[in-house]
Every structure is written in structure tokens, then in C-alpha cells.
Amino acid sequence: MKTALAAINGIERCSRCTSPVTWETLELDKEGVCNVCRNWEQKGGKVDWAKRERMFWKIARQAKALKRDYDCIVPFSGGKDSTFTLWKLVRHFKLKPLVVSFDHWFYRPLTLENRARTFRRLGVDVLTFTPNWKIVRKLMLESLIRKGDFCWHCHAGIYAYPMQIAVRHKIPLLIWGEGGGEYESYSKFMDLEETDSWFFHRRVILGLSAKDMAGFIGAPERYLSPYTYPSKQELDDAGVRSYPLGKFVPWNVQKQVAILKKELGWQEDEMETAYEGRTYEKIECMFEGSRDYIKFLKRNYSRMTHLTSLDIRHGRMSRKEAMRLVQRREGKRPRSLEFLLEFLGISDQEFHEIVARHLIPPARVVDPKSMKVERKLWDQDRWLRDRG
Amino acid sequence: MASKRLILQFLLKGRRLVKGTRFKGFTDVGDPVAQAVIYDAQGADEIVIVDVEASRKGAVIDPNVISAMTRQCRLPIAAGGGIRSVRDARTCFHAGADKIVVNTAALLRPKLIRELSEEFGAQSVMVSLDVKRGPGGLPVVLACSGSKAVAGPLEEHLERAVSLGAGEILLTSIDREGTLSGYDDGLYARTAEKVTVPIIASGGAGCYDDLVRLFQGTAVDAAAIGKMLFLRDYDVIRIRSYLRWKGVTVRDA
Amino acid sequence: MARPFSVGVVNYGIGNVGSVLGAFEFCGCPARVVERPSELARFDALVLCGVGHFSMAVSRLDASRLREPLNEQVLGRGKPVLGICLGMQLFADYGHEGGRTRGLGWIKGEVRRLPEGGAKVPHIGWDPVLPKDRSMFRRVRYHEFYFMHSYHFVPKERSVVAGVTTYDGVEVVSAVRRGRVFGVQFHPEKSQGDGLRVLSNFIEAARGE
Numbered sequence: 001m002k003t004a005l006a007a008i009n010g011i012e013r014c015s016r017c018t019s020p021v022t023w024e025t026l027e028l029d030k031e032g033v034c035n036v037c038r039n040w041e042q043k044g045g046k047v048d049w050a051k052r053e054r055m056f057w058k059i060a061r062q063a064k065a066l067k068r069d070y071d072c073i074v075p076f077s078g079g080k081d082s083t084f085t086l087w088k089l090v091r092h093f094k095l096k097p098l099v100v101s102f103d104h105w106f107y108r109p110l111t112l113e114n115r116a117r118t119f120r121r122l123g124v125d126v127l128t129f130t131p132n133w134k135i136v137r138k139l140m141l142e143s144l145i146r147k148g149d150f151c152w153h154c155h156a157g158i159y160a161y162p163m164q165i166a167v168r169h170k171i172p173l174l175i176w177g178e179g180g181g182e183y184e185s186y187s188k189f190m191d192l193e194e195t196d197s198w199f200f201h202r203r204v205i206l207g208l209s210a211k212d213m214a215g216f217i218g219a220p221e222r223y224l225s226p227y228t229y230p231s232k233q234e235l236d237d238a239g240v241r242s243y244p245l246g247k248f249v250p251w252n253v254q255k256q257v258a259i260l261k262k263e264l265g266w267q268e269d270e271m272e273t274a275y276e277g278r279t280y281e282k283i284e285c286m287f288e289g290s291r292d293y294i295k296f297l298k299r300n301y302s303r304m305t306h307l308t309s310l311d312i313r314h315g316r317m318s319r320k321e322a323m324r325l326v327q328r329r330e331g332k333r334p335r336s337l338e339f340l341l342e343f344l345g346i347s348d349q350e351f352h353e354i355v356a357r358h359l360i361p362p363a364r365v366v367d368p369k370s371m372k373v374e375r376k377l378w379d380q381d382r383w384l385r386d387r388g
Numbered sequence: 389m390a391s392k393r394l395i396l397q398f399l400l401k402g403r404r405l406v407k408g409t410r411f412k413g414f415t416d417v418g419d420p421v422a423q424a425v426i427y428d429a430q431g432a433d434e435i436v437i438v439d440v441e442a443s444r445k446g447a448v449i450d451p452n453v454i455s456a457m458t459r460q461c462r463l464p465i466a467a468g469g470g471i472r473s474v475r476d477a478r479t480c481f482h483a484g485a486d487k488i489v490v491n492t493a494a495l496l497r498p499k500l501i502r503e504l505s506e507e508f509g510a511q512s513v514m515v516s517l518d519v520k521r522g523p524g525g526l527p528v529v530l531a532c533s534g535s536k537a538v539a540g541p542l543e544e545h546l547e548r549a550v551s552l553g554a555g556e557i558l559l560t561s562i563d564r565e566g567t568l569s570g571y572d573d574g575l576y577a578r579t580a581e582k583v584t585v586p587i588i589a590s591g592g593a594g595c596y597d598d599l600v601r602l603f604q605g606t607a608v609d610a611a612a613i614g615k616m617l618f619l620r621d622y623d624v625i626r627i628r629s630y631l632r633w634k635g636v637t638v639r640d641a
Numbered sequence: 642m643a644r645p646f647s648v649g650v651v652n653y654g655i656g657n658v659g660s661v662l663g664a665f666e667f668c669g670c671p672a673r674v675v676e677r678p679s680e681l682a683r684f685d686a687l688v689l690c691g692v693g694h695f696s697m698a699v700s701r702l703d704a705s706r707l708r709e710p711l712n713e714q715v716l717g718r719g720k721p722v723l724g725i726c727l728g729m730q731l732f733a734d735y736g737h738e739g740g741r742t743r744g745l746g747w748i749k750g751e752v753r754r755l756p757e758g759g760a761k762v763p764h765i766g767w768d769p770v771l772p773k774d775r776s777m778f779r780r781v782r783y784h785e786f787y788f789m790h791s792y793h794f795v796p797k798e799r800s801v802v803a804g805v806t807t808y809d810g811v812e813v814v815s816a817v818r819r820g821r822v823f824g825v826q827f828h829p830e831k832s833q834g835d836g837l838r839v840l841s842n843f844i845e846a847a848r849g850e
Contacts (some may be wrong), residue, residue, distance in 0.1 A: 024626050027633040035629070148621045198834075201429035207623060209426060212418030215404060232667075298621065358621050361595045390766040390808060391785065431833065433767055433787075459663045464787055464831045481692065484659035486789065486831060509693045509727075511763035511789045555763045555791075584757075586765050609766065639767045640783045641833065 001367040004331030007300040010364055017309035018322050022299035022363045040313050049250050056248035059241075060093045063173045070098040070125070072173035075162040077101065078115035079284040081177035083266055084256040085245045089175055090122045091263070098171060099126040100162040102226070104154040105136055106286040109379050110269045118264050129161055131226045133388045138217040139227075141344050144351075147206045148298055148358025150344065151291060152213070156227040159195070159204045163240065167230045172239040179246025195242045200229050253280070254314070272334040272374045273303040275325055281307070286383055289334030289374060296331050297355050300363040304330040333368065335376040342387060391639040392603050392631070393610035394624055395588060396427045396617065398437040400453065400469065406440070407615050409566035411533050414440075417618040421456045427617075428461040430624035431641030435461075436489060436558065436588075436612065438516070439469025440533060443492045448476045451483035458484030466514050472500070474507050481508065489558065491516040492531045495538050498548055505553025510585075515554040517545060519575065520562045527575060534562045546583055557583060558612065561591035566615050568594030571602045580607035588612055594620075596630040603636045646848055648672035649684030651711070653691075653701045661690050661725065664830035668841045678710035686847035687711075687720060690830075691727030695752055695792065696739030698727055708745070715747060721821040721847035723840075729817060729824030730794050738792050748819050750796035760809030763791040770815045770827065774803035777816055777823065779842050781835045786815070786827035793826060821847070 002010065011020040014034035019026055027035045063071040074089060074097040076082045089095045099119070107115075119126050136153050143152030166174055176195045193199060201209075208216075210224035221228075230240075257280045260266035268280045272289025281303070282288040292302035308322035341351055352368050359365055398405050398420060405423055406414035417423070424435055437457070439449035449469035458465055467480045468489025477488045488508070494500050494515055504513045519542055522528040527542040538545070546557060559579065561572040571592045580587045589602055590612035599611055616622050628638045648665055650658050652674045665672035665688075672688065675681055691698050702708055714720040724732055733744040736752035744752070755762045767785045772778035788806070793813045796802060804816030806826075817824040823843055829836035 021630075021633070025629045027629045146619055198429050201426045202431075202625070205426070206621070207423075207426055207430075207617060208418065209422035211422040215416055215419065236669075360621065361597060390764070390768050393766050428833065455659060458660050462664060462667070462831060462833045462836060464789070464828070481657055482659070484657060484663075486657060486660070486692075486828070507693065507697075509763075510791055511765055512692055556765055584761055585763065586761050609761070639785045641785070 001370075002364045003370040004296070004366050005327060007364045007366045008327055008330060011300050011362065014309075016319065017312045018301075018305045018319065018326055019309050020299070020301045020305065020363075022301065022360050023305075036309075037313060047250075052248045056093065056243075056245075059173070059243070060089075060095055063095065066172070068171065070169070070171050071095040072097050072175050073100050073162050073166050073171050074098070074175055075100050075102070075158060076115075076126075077104075077158070077284045078107065078111045078118065079282065080253060080257055080260065080266075080280050083114065083118055083260055083264065085175060085177045086118065086122060086124070087260065087263060088245060088249065090124065095175075097124060097175075098165070098169070099124050100165050101126060101128040102154075102157040102161045103128055103130040104157065104285065105130070105133060107284060108269060108286055108377075109382060110267055111284045114264075114266050118266065121264050127165065129226065131157055132223065135217070135219060135223050137343055137345070137388070138219070139213060141346065142213065142216050143206060143208065144344065145354055146208065146216070148294060148355055149206055149291075150287075150294075150340070152206055152208060153227065154285075156205050156210065159200050160210070160229045161226050163230050163235070163242065164226075164228075166240045166242075167234045167238045170238050172241060174240065174242040176242065176244040177246060178251055179244040179248075193247075195244050197229055197232060197235070252314070253310070254316075270378050272336060272377060273329075273332070274307060275304065275329060278307045278311075286380075287336055287340050289336045289377075290340045293332075293334050293337060294355055297352075297366055297368070298358050298363065299360050300366065301326075302330055331366065331371055332374045333371045334374045335380060339380065339383060339385070342385070345387075390609065391433075391637050392608075393433040393588075394599075394627060394638065395434045395436055395610050395612045396423075396432045397590060397612040397614040398423065398435055399614070400437055400439045400449065401441055403453075405618075407566060407618050410562050411440070411565060415619070420453050421460060424457040424461045424465070427624065428463045431628070431639070432463060432624050433610070433639060433641075434464045434466065436466045436468075436514070438467070438489055438491075442470030443532060446470070448472075448479060451479050454480055454483035454485050468514070468516065474503050477504050477508065481512070487512045487514050487556070489514045489516050491518070494549065495529070495531045495545070498552055501549055501552035501554055505555070510553045510555035513554055514556040514558055514588075515549040516558040516560065517542070517549070518560045518562050521572075530562065542579070543582070546579060550583060550585055554585060556586045556588065558588045558590055560612075561589075564592030565590070567592055568615055568620070570594060570598040571611070573601055573605045576602065576606040576608045580609075586610065590614075596622075596627060599627065599631060600634045600636060603631070604634075646670060646686075646844070647684045648686050648688060648844070648847075649675035649681065650688045650690065651675050651681075651707065653698070653705045653707055657692050658690065660828075660830045661688060664837060664840055665844075668837055668844060670844050676705075678706050681707075681710050681714050685720070686844070687714065687722045688725065689722065689728030689731060690725040691731070693727060694739045695727065695730060695736030695744070696742040698731060699736070699742050699744065702731070711745065715822060719821055721843070722823065723843045723847075724822075724824035725830070726790060726826060726828055729826055730792060732817065732822060732824055733794055733796075736792070747822050748794075748796055748801050748817055748824070749798060750794055750801075752792050752794050754792050755790075755808075755813070756811055760811055763789065764808050764813070765789050767832075768806050768808055768815075768827075770804040770806050772804050772816070774816065774818050776846060777803050777818060777825075777839060777842055780838045782838075783835055786825075786829065786832040786836060786839075788815070788827045790826060794824070
């Protein structure tokens with residue numbers, strides 16, 4: 001077993017950013033540069049963003065021409081990406097959306113404020129769906145055991161449920177946020193893929209469908225319906241198209257956060273794993289820190305690596321500075337974990353045994369006892385502790 | 389050179405897929421059609437689905453499962469479990485299988501391979517052999533899901549299968565099956581060079597480097613993967629990226 | 642409104658038609674199985690697929706009395722046709738699998754066994770296709786397709802070669818085209834996204850788009 005720092009220093013990384021080889025879909029070329037950095041070169045270079053925006057205007061015009069109650073659906077959490085998407089669609093492209101929000105159960109107080117403020121200032125109809133908590137708890141434990149990732153219900157629900165609403169209410173356009181290729185190379189900037197069934201099965205659901213899960217947790221399939229993707233037939237009949245806005249508008253998170261703050265009074269929040277000036281990502285989930293912690297145990301990297309890699313690509317940070325931040329700040333034990341374990345109904349030891357089974361070599365086994373404990377988040381004592 | 393294939397190995401038991409260790413202690417790993425759709429989207433090169441109970445029960449794999457899978461997927465599917473005759477095989481092909489897999493019946497009556505090959509072409513006939521290391525480390529061939537030893541050295545069984553018209557060999561190491569402890573590279577290094585048809589290695593995949601070692605150290609054409617994908621946090625796309633980085637020729641998908 | 646474009650998949654008892662039907666459905670152009678010679682005329686385009694032996698395929702085709710009606714539709718009326726794997730091999734003058742057998746003779750050439758000794762036979766797996774006829778491979782992204790064969794088509798004229806694949810040093814003609822007669826040695830219905838794009842290209846070409 002290694003200490004966190006030994007694991008951080010022991011793993012091979014991209015020579016340009018800080019991404020290690022255990023990063024999903026990472027490939028290093030002969031110069032030791034990763035494919036995400038190479039993909040990034042295309043973003044500034046070959047993609048004609050003006051043309052892409054014209055393409056989106058055409059999509060928007062076609063949607064408006066249908067003269068239905070809503071021009072499109074915007075799947076929404078209240079995080080930086082979906083809030084920017086909603087703002088851009090309403091204010092810039094002048095669309096009238098139906099906001100569809102799949103409540104994963106773990107919104108923090110400030111996120112609830114951010115959501116309400118955004119809805120009030122933009123003037124939109126909102127449909128929030130809250131899935132059965134008892135099923136959610138079972139799904140969290142099941143996906144942790146099977147995939148070392150307790151977030152299946154959130155991944156599947158966020159992507160499947162708005163598609164169901166599109167089919168049911170015959171709203172043939174969905175607009176998502178980031179276009180892929182920012183953090184990984186599942187998709188390339190050049191490809192104009194839709195956020196469709198293929199994407200859902202390939203990328204979103206960790207290799208586990210609702211039908212699989214129903215069997216695993218011993219629930220009738222209808223209890224898993226919020227997580228079930230509509231069939232091709234249903235989607236074709238409703239004529240549903242589903243695009244990420246990030247394929248038509250270049251994504252620059254930092255600039256977008258500045259816009260949100262100015263236009264919508266959107267606020268950053270304290271986080272368990274981030275550094276000053278970068279506390280805007282995944283603040284919509286109480287367990288962001290716990291998720292990162294698991295990632296570190298499995299892959300020996302987490303959000304510090306990811307944030308510094310982005311800063312390097314944007315030219316805002318040197319690699320040396322980035323590595324210093326990673327070494328100093330990555331690999332801490334979050335306080336939110338106690339809370340998570342209560343919901344999962346397992347002990348600290350059971351949790352670490354499960355996660356240890358999911359080690360992705362060449363990452364090394366890290367001794368959890370060697371890790372320092374993070375400071376408790378300001379709002380943690382306000383979270384609802386009831387296990388249901 | 390053909391790209392090295394990554395093949396999903398599905399074990400069907402009743403209406404669900406299962407996975408165990410050395411063919412025992414099965415865990416439910418999902419619905420065959422739902423899982424096939426997922427791995428098709430992930431860009432798996434092929435699926436091999438075998439009913440683990442069919443042979444013992446004297447039944448044949450349910451053609452409805454095959455047809456539901458082939459209807460929704462755009463990748464090659466090989467199906468097996470209990471195939472004893474040209475008629476059984478035809479049922480599978482009609483349901484949409486691209487290849488059939490024979491194991492126990494071909495060991496008990498090798499001529500079955502010729503009958504199938506003449507009817508459907510060698511490229512559609514996959515012969516599956518399960519082996520276990522015996523005394524002195526020599527591989528012993530087993531029938532009936534690894535429960536019955538069959539006389540004769542592995543080389544003889546391989547030669548016979550190929551000469552009778554097998555188009556592909558699925559060679560499973562029972563010692564490694566479901567253990568996540570790496571392929572039995574020695575087993576494949578010896579056989580893959582000699583055999584003139586493609587060989588699929590099966591049993592033991594547990595992490596990226598197991599696959600790298602298999603493909604760099606032996607001449608196998610394909611690797612079957614099971615538990616590593618069903619019960620660990622890997623997907624086909626990530627595996628491909630890692631293999632490509634290590635210089636293994638895999639398809640871009 | 643115009644009648645929907647119809648594709649008939651010829652079933653002569655040897656092909657794996659289910660996957661082909663599924664793939665056309667996925668392309669938004671549902672296809673139907675054709676079993677009787679009299680039905681051929683009803684379709685706007687035809688597909689010949691097949692698993693098995695050349696000689697057996699030919700004898701089944703003849704036993705189903707499909708040869709003449711197919712000639713009439715394809716050669717006489719110029720109906721677009723797509724041959725897949727063995728279906729493409731049947732376009733040849735002769736095949737050598739299961740004894741020398743006369744094929745449909747729509748594209749001059751022979752079907753021979755892949756050379757032994759070097760590469761493994763049968764050739765099974767995903768291999769890149771180098772397009773010669775770009776229209777058949779429009780929008781294709783990765784150019785790798787699924788092959789499963791022991792015999793290959795050796796056309797007499799290079800002009801019909803629409804795509805080639807080099808398999809362990811052996812050059813295989815992996816796509817042919819002569820006018821509205823299209824053939825592919827690989828299985829587009831089993832080649833995921835790129836396979837579907839090849840089928841869509843065929844549909845568009847057949848529609849005259």
C-alpha cells in the first residue's frame with residue numbers, strides 16, 4: 001500500500017497536462033502528449049464555430065416554427081453547464097424551453113437558491129422529477145458494488161428521464177450542455193454526434209441498464225421506469241432530436257461562470273476538492289467530494305488533476321504549478337463520506353473493501369489511513385440526514 | 389494484419405446472464421438483450437453467447453434470445469449451448485446468429501464439426517474447448533462445462549477440430565475463468581502459432597495489462613472478456629485506448 | 642404521396658436475413674423478405690445475402706427458380722441490387738467452393754479460396770477497406786468492417802473494384818460495383834455505425850439520390 005503522495009508521484013502522466021494514464025480513454029503519443037490535449041488543438045483550429053452557430057440558429061428557427069407550447073426541453077440540474085445552456089437558449093437564441101430537472105436527491109442549499117434565482121430571472125416553466133428514494137438507495141449501493149461508482153441513478157435518470165418527457169409531450173428538441181471532448185476523448189470536437197440512445201448506452205450508464213438493475217435489486221421493472229431510455233420507435237415517432245449546445249458554441253467554463261454570476265446572480269460554493277477560483281464544478285451534489293475520493297482510490301487522480309489540466313489547456317497555468325497543486329491537494333478524505341455511508345448502509349471498512357476491488361492498475365493501492373481529512377463543508381450539518 | 393478482436397463473453401442461464409468463477413458460483417450480470425445493446429454501443433467486436441445449462445438439460449439455447457439480440461444490435465453474434473445437430477444449428481442461424489459455438493457435442497462426436505462446416509461454411513463454426521492444467525502443467529480438455537475430462541492431448545483435439553472444418557477456436561482456461569488474474573499466456577503461446585484458424589483466448593482478463601500481455605506475448609487473434617467488464621469499472625472504449633497506447637492493433641470504434 | 646421505397650431481401654434458404662432486415666430498419670428503410678420469384682418485381686431494390694457454400698447457394702437459388710427472374714430484374718430492368726458476402730460472390734461467372742459451379746455472371750470473374758500458408762483461413766475479423774468507389778463509402782468514419790469468409794471474389798476487370806482490403810499481405814476485393822450492381826465481401830449489417838452508413842449509401846444510390 002502506498003501513501004497518497006507516493007501514488008500521485010508514481011503514475012505516468014501526459015507531458016503537457018497533468019492527466020495520468022488511468023484517465024478514462026487516455027492515450028499518450030510518441031511525444032508523451034495525451035489525446036485529450038491533441039483533441040483540444042482541433043477545438044481552436046479546424047472547427048468553424050461561426051458556421052456551427054449558424055447551424056444552431058437553423059435548428060432553433062425550425063423548433064420555433066412548429067409553434068408548440070415549448071420549443072425545446074432543457075435538462076437541468078442547476079450546475080454551471082445546464083444553467084449556462086438555459087441562459088444561452090433563452091437570452092441569446094430566444095427559445096421557449098420546458099426545463100426538465102431530474103432531482104438526484106443531493107442538491108446543496110446554495111444550489112437550490114441558484115436554481116430558484118435562475119428560474120425567476122429567466123421566466124421559464126420547470127418540471128422537477130424526484131425519483132423513489134428507497135429505489136435510489138438500493139441503486140447507489142448496487143452500482144457501487146458492481147462498478148465502484150455510486151452515481152448510476154443520477155447518470156441514467158438525468159439522461160433518460162428528459163427523453164421520456166420529450167416523447168410524452170411531443171417536444172421534438174432537447175438541448176444539453178457540454179459537448180464532450182473537454183475532459184475525455186469519447187467524442188471528438190469534429191464529430192457532430194447527437195446525445196442519443198447510442199451515446200446513452202456507450203457513455204452514460206456504466207454498462208448497466210434499467211432492466212439489468214431491476215433484476216439486481218429485485219424490483220419490478222416498472223420501478224426502474226425513470227431510468228429507462230425510450231425505444232427507437234418512440235423517439236422516431238415523436239421525431240426527437242437531441243444535441244449538446246457545446247457542439248455549436250465553444251465551451252469556456254470560466255467565462256461562462258462569469259456570465260452566470262453577472263446575469264443570474266449565480267454563486268459558487270465551497271467544495272471538498274477544488275482550489276481557489278475553481279469552486280464552481282459539481283457544486284450541485286453533496287457527494288462531489290466522496291465521488292472524487294473513490295476516483296482517487298481507484299485511479300490515483302481526481303478533480304485537482306482534472307481542473308489543473310483544463311487550466312493548462314486554457315493557458316492559465318504552467319504544468320509545474322499544476323503538479324504542485326495536485327501533490328499538495330489531491331488525495332484527501334472527505335467529510336461527506338460519513339453521510340454517504342449512512343445512506344448506503346455500509347461500514348467504513350466495507351466501503352473501502354468494495355472500492356479496493358475496483359482498483360484500475362497501473363494505479364496503486366492507497367492506504368486510506370494515510371490520507372488527511374478534508375475540512376467539513378459549511379452546509380453539511382444542514383443536510384437532511386433521514387435515511388427513509 | 390487484422391485488428392485484434394475484443395469479444396464479449398455472455399453466459400446465459402435461464403433468462404439472465406451470469407458470471408462466476410471457474411464456471412461456478414454464478415452472479416446475475418444482467419439481461420442478454422440490454423447488455424448486448426450496451427456493448428454494441430461501446431464498440432465491442434463481437435459477442436459470444438452460450439447457454440450454460442442447455443447441454444446438461446438436453447436443450448438448445450433459446451432462439452428467441454438470439455433473435456432479440458440480433459434484431460437490436462449491429463455486431464456479429466456467435467451462439468451456442470446444447471447444439472448437437474445441423475438442425476439445432478440451423479435454428480440458431482435462422483434466429484440471426486452469425487456463427488454457432490459447439491463444445492461438448494463436438495467432443496463426443498467430432499464428425500458434427502464436419503457436418504456443420506459443410507452445411508454452413510467453416511467461417512460460421514466456432515469450436516469451443518475448455519482446458520485445465522493437469523499434472524505437470526499439461527492442459528487437459530474437459531467436456532460438460534469443465535466437469536468431465538476427455539482423453540487425448542490438447543494438440544490432437546485442436547488438429548482434429550481444424551481438419552474437420554472448425555473456422556475458429558475458442559480456447560478457455562478453466563483455471564483462470566472468472567478469476568481476474570490474467571490469461572494463461574503460456575497456453576496460448578504454444579497453440580496460437582500452430583493452429584491455422586483464428587484463436588480466441590478466454591479466461592482471466594482482469595485489467596488492461598492482462599490484455600496487453602496476451603496480445604504482445606502470443607499470436608491469438610482475439611480476447612474474450614467477461615467479469616472485467618461486467619463487474620469492474622472498465623468499458624470497451626477505455627480498453628481500446630489503453631491497448632492502442634501500448635501498440636496493440638485494435639479497431640477504432 | 643409517393644409510395645415508400647421498398648427493399649426486398651432475397652431468401653433462398655441459406656442467408657441470415659434477420660440481421661439484414663434489422664439493419665435496413667435501423668436505416669429508416671424497412672426491408673421485407675422475398676421468397677417467391679414472382680414477388681421480385683414488387684421491390685425497388687434487392688439484397689442478396691448468404692452464409693455457406695457457393696455451390697450449395699447456387700443449387701438452392703436454382704431450386705427456388707430464382708435465377709431467371711433475378712436476371713430479368715437486374716440485367717433486364719436494371720434494378721439495383723446489393724450482394725453481401727456470399728451474395729456478392731454469386732455475382733461471379735464461376736465459384737470453386739464445393740466444385741466448379743456457374744454463378745450469376747453479372748460481374749466477370751471467379752470466386753477462389755483465400756491462399757493458404759500465410760494468413761489464417763477463414764478470414765474472420767474487422768479489417769480496413771480502402772475505398773475505390775467513394776460513393777459507396779460516403780460519410781464512413783473508420784473504414785473498418787467485419788469479414789467472415791474463406792473464399793474471395795477475383796474480378797476480371799479492375800474497373801469493377803470498389804474497395805480493397807489487405808489481409809495479412811493478401812489483397813482481397815472487398816467491394817465491387819458495376820452500374821447498379823453493388824457487392825460487399827464484408828457484412829455491413831454487422832459492422833456497427835460504418836456498416837449502416839454503407840447500407841444508407843446503397844439505399845440513396847438505389848433511389849437515384
